[in-house]
Every structure is written in structure tokens, then in C-alpha cells.
Amino acid sequence: MKQASQFRTLKQQGIGISMLTCYDYPSAKIQDACGIDVVFVGDSLATNVLGYAHQNDLSLEEMRHHVRAVARGIERAYLLADIPYAVSYDLPTILDAAEQLQQDGVDGVKVEGFKPEVFQALARTGIDGWAHLGFTPQLIEKPAMQAKDSESADRLVTESRSLEAAGAVGIILELVPEAVAQRVSEALKIPVIGIGAGLLCDGQVQVWHDLIGLETHVYKHAFRQCDAHAEQMAAVQAYRKFVLRSSH
Ligand code: KIV
Numbered sequence: 233m234k235q236a237s238q239f240r241t242l243k244q245q246g247i248g249i250s251m252l253t254c255y256d257y258p259s260a261k262i263q264d265a266c267g268i269d270v271v272f273v274g275d276s277l278a279t280n281v282l283g284y285a286h287q288n289d290l291s292l293e294e295m296r297h298h299v300r301a302v303a304r305g306i307e308r309a310y311l312l313a314d315i316p317y318a319v320s321y322d323l324p325t326i327l328d329a330a331e332q333l334q335q336d337g338v339d340g341v342k343v344e345g346f347k348p349e350v351f352q353a354l355a356r357t358g359i360d361g362w363a364h365l366g367f368t369p370q371l372i373e374k375p376a377m378q379a380k381d382s383e384s385a386d387r388l389v390t391e392s393r394s395l396e397a398a399g400a401v402g403i404i405l406e407l408v409p410e411a412v413a414q415r416v417s418e419a420l421k422i423p424v425i426g427i428g429a430g431l432l433c434d435g436q437v438q439v440w441h442d443l444i445g446l447e448t449h450v451y452k453h454a455f456r457q458c459d460a461h462a463e464q465m466a467a468v469q470a471y472r473k474f475v476l477r478s479s480h
Pocket of ligand 1: 439
């Protein structure tokens with residue numbers, strides 16, 4: 233079991249925290265070997281890997297199946313998983329899901345939205361709770377920049393402080409202006425990890441498919457490093473051509 237307190241130390245030292253979504257054993261082995269700090273089984277598993285139309289279609293059983301595969305590929309990284317929307321409707325169900333995911337090997341769970349009572353309860357049971365504010369895909373229909381005016385930016389800072397006080401060990405901030413993410417990061421002792429939130433928070437999270445180019449759509453905030461989609465297409469086409477020519 234890895235400790236989330238290590239990320240507070242990295243934050244104090246000004247060392248960036250790297251987080252990547254991960255959905256399977258071979259990718260987990262790569263991320264772990266490369267020194268990624270937090271390997272994260274996000275509910276984007278639903279759309280990126282399982283072919284569902286929406287991440288809210290994911291069941292707890294599907295999440296657990298993939299968490300166990302990722303856990304088998306990790307030796308040193310911290311393992312985080314989303315609480316799926318399907319089991320996020322009340323506190324006992326969230327706690328039960330968190331305990332099951334903990335049995336599968338996670339070090340912490342992420343819960344979307346402003347729910348201080350959930351973080352208090354998770355802290356009482358000794359499970360690390362990570363919050364997710366700004367654009368929260370489980371709760372907001374269309375991806376859009378959040379906290380754009382001063383009133384909603386102030387609210388975000390206040391809510392982040394309350395979640396820290398409630399026991400959250402870290403916060404993911406998605407699609408908020410860089411200056412707002414910086415304000416939240418400076419207001420908190422726990423790490424603030426951004427996606428589409430500029431570079432002035434304590435770390436970054438990226439979606440694996442966006443990073444390696446498995447997803448053909450390129451998001452503005454994606455840190456795309458290769459074109460795995462094109463490379464896989466080329467490999468399959470080359471194999472097919474080889475078999476066509478060589479078979480009798
Ligand atoms: O599930 C997901 O991909 C996420 C992103 C914020 C990284 O929650």
C-alpha cells in the first residue's frame with residue numbers, strides 16, 4: 233500500500249506529479265517502469281476500451297476486472313481508480329465500492345463532484361479519497377471550460393478547501409483556466425492535478441489513449457507523443473499483405 237502523503241512532499245518540493253489513465257496489464261507495466269507516480273484506472277475505460285457511448289455506462293464489476301489487471305502490472309506506482317457513476321448514488325454504496333476496489337489493489341479512489349461527506353467517510357475507513365472538480369464528465373453533459381467568472385472561480389477555491397478539510401488526499405481539476413488552477417493549488421496542501429487546466433498546478437493527468445495517439449480525435453490539452461493508431465493500422469495492413477502474398 234503506497235501513501236498519498238508522498239505527493240504532499242513532492243508538492244512541497246515543487247516536483248511535478250505525473251498521473252496517467254491506464255486500463256490493462258501491459259500498459260500498466262510500461263507506466264510503472266517509466267516512473268509514472270499515479271496509475272489511474274479512470275472511468276474513461278468505458279469509452280476508450282469497452283466501446284460504450286458514455287463513461288457512465290461502466291459497471292463496478294467491469295471497473296474491478298480492469299483494476300485487477302492493472303494492479304498485476306504495478307510494482308511501485310500508486311494505483312487510483314474511479315468510483316463508477318453506477319455506484320455513486322449514495323454514501324453506503326460508494327463506501328462499499330471503495331472497499332471492493334481496495335481489495336482489488338487500489339491505493340485510493342476518485343469521486344467526482346463536491347461531496348464532503350464522502351471524503352469524511354472515506355477518511356474514517358482509511359481509504360484515500362481523491363476529488364474531481366471543474367468539468368466532471370459523470371455530472372456535466374458537455375465538455376466545457378468551468379470556473380470562468382470570478383464568482384465560480386471563488387466557489388471552486390472554497391469547495392476545494394472544504395474537500396481538503398473533509399479529508400481528500402488530492403484533487404483533479406479538469407478544464408479550468410490556468411490562473412484558477414494556480415489559485416486552488418496555492419490554497420491547498422494536498423496536490424492538485426490538472427487536465428486542461430494549464431501548467432501551474434502540482435501535477436498533470438493525461439488519458440493514455442490521447443498520449444500515445446490511440447484516439448484519433450486530438451484534444452487541445454492532449455500531450456500526444458506518438459500515433460499508435462496509425463502505427464497499428466500500418467502493422468495490420470503489412471501483416472495482411474504478407475499473408476496474401478505468402479500463402480498458397
Ligand atoms: O476517467 C478519466 O479519464 C478521467 C480524466 C480526468 C483523466 O477522469
